[in-house]
Amino acid sequence: MKLLVCIKQVPDLESRFKPNSEGLWYNETDLAWRMNEYDEYAVEQAVRLREEQGEGTELTVLSIGPDRVVEAIKKALAMGCDNAVHIQDPAAACKDPWQIASIVAAHAKDKAYDVIFTGMQSQDRGSAQVGVTLAEQLDFACTSTIVGFEYDNGTITAKRELEGGIKGVVKLKTPALVTCQLGLNVPRYPTLPNIMKAKKKEITAVAVADLLKEGPLATTASFHPPAKKGGGTVLEGDVGAMVDQLIGILKEKTAVLR
């Protein structure tokens, strides 16, 4: 059995984002990087399947980007992936979801993967398109935003999260692709011995030019921070009136009192 998990390295969300000089994406200087949260769920689920299937199953982790993404790749290897593909592309951040999916598809098309795992979306771009587009390009069955996963003899049973907390159950035959959502699992910590073992695992570097044959279908026109907001809402009047106002706001704008 062959498994693939696709991951993206994203900036730590605590970072302060500033537009880059072209005004098309954020400036990468001084940012701290980590694995996209949803991709961690994908890696964890892939590693669990790899462990269930045991010998003869191979799990590859793939990431596209500059040299720094190797840090995220190494984390995935330390979590239990067997080997890695690093598609070297210093300009990955400027590519649209169609191009990113095309690059992965070009890598995957002759590899006979049975299951591909991706995050539901990236925490920076947030298009949620790469996984599903990749499935389409490879002609794989696909389901998105999964919060439960079981595999049995060529069939995946995935639990999906729908609006308002409703769950759906989807069955799909492999080859298949699933995109993973918060709640699917709790990703393991890479242990020190596994970080050491990961150093010996193979990372194959591929130049993006060898795989990318598609132009973009969408381009980013501009990137700008939100306008500065005022200092919040100040409630006034007697206590009873303020409580009524507050309850009204909580009911209308939050889920706290629903």
Next chain:
Amino acid sequence: MDFELSQDHKVLQSAVRDFVEKEIKPIAMKIDEEHMIPDTLVKHMGEMGFLGSYLPEEYGGAGLDMLSYAIVVEEVSKACGSSGVLISAHTSLCSGPIYTFGTEEQKKKWLPALNSGETIGCFLLTEPGAGSDAGGTATTYRREGDEFVINGSKTFITNGGYLGTGVLLASFDRSLKHKGITAFIVDLKSPGVTILKNENKMGIRGSYTTAFAFDDLRVPVENLLGQEGKGFNVAMDTLNGGRIGIASQALGIAEGAFERALAYSKERKQFDQPISNFQAIQFKLADMWTSIETSKLLTYRAACLKDAKKSYTMESAMCKMHASETATFVTKEAIQIHGGYGYIVDYEVERMYRDAKITEIYEGTNEVQRVVISKMLLS
């Protein structure tokens, strides 16, 4: 010169940081209040490999290097100084000398359980009458057949309360001073070992600091660590390495307090503006950060020298001294920046201040570090 951590060290740092953020930070205050690191956390740190980071894989260690170890202790200590010193004393002061001075049989026998955290290690050097002056060791031993019989007492033993594995120093002839000292590996669950007390301390309250009495503690001859009469060398070499661990602990405590002080200075408003707008606060932050960065450079450098198998005695003394003084300085200023709130337990910087002070004292007082450094300069 490249002052960047390698990609592998960054992966390690971020993995440890995630663990600390989720598993240690939320309970650090409880650890201090209850004078106890939960067994579940000790076990979890063992599973993570925190208790055998730089020991070779063949003995159940993670097989990483000294710099990785320094990073682990630093990251853990950012949240909890007690957990930081547990790792440091366990690794540097017990597994370390067994690995450096032990025979192959001893390494195979003792290291796997230490590296996994199944047993917790400690170092039994300090006595009521012998601290900085190790030559004053009054615990004695005699040989009886295939055993050594140890009598005496030890005090201020970090991790002692776990009754795990210890590296113990005892003398066969007190008149020989340091030339009469020998090191042993001891199982502290053996008959003849009594805990006199676990000390109630100002800081690192989750860490055991234990006083022991030994009354005819019988140790098989195969537990002799190194040669008879060479225990002083074992102790000095062990403390050398240990100073990197304590420097890392102190560095972590300082960084933990700094993070809080920086965040608070931007949130806290006085005179309609954040207090970080005031130069009095800005200068404090600048001084704190500069001390932290110099401590980090010294500590990482000492670790890298040890990894490169170069001499690091002076560097480990300097990093321990500087990082510990940075820790007391930064934690004190962090309280000052917090004002009255800094004096309240909930804001945690008061705990860090209490935790920081010991780093100037143990693993060789800073006065001893200055002796080490100046002796090397003048020799």
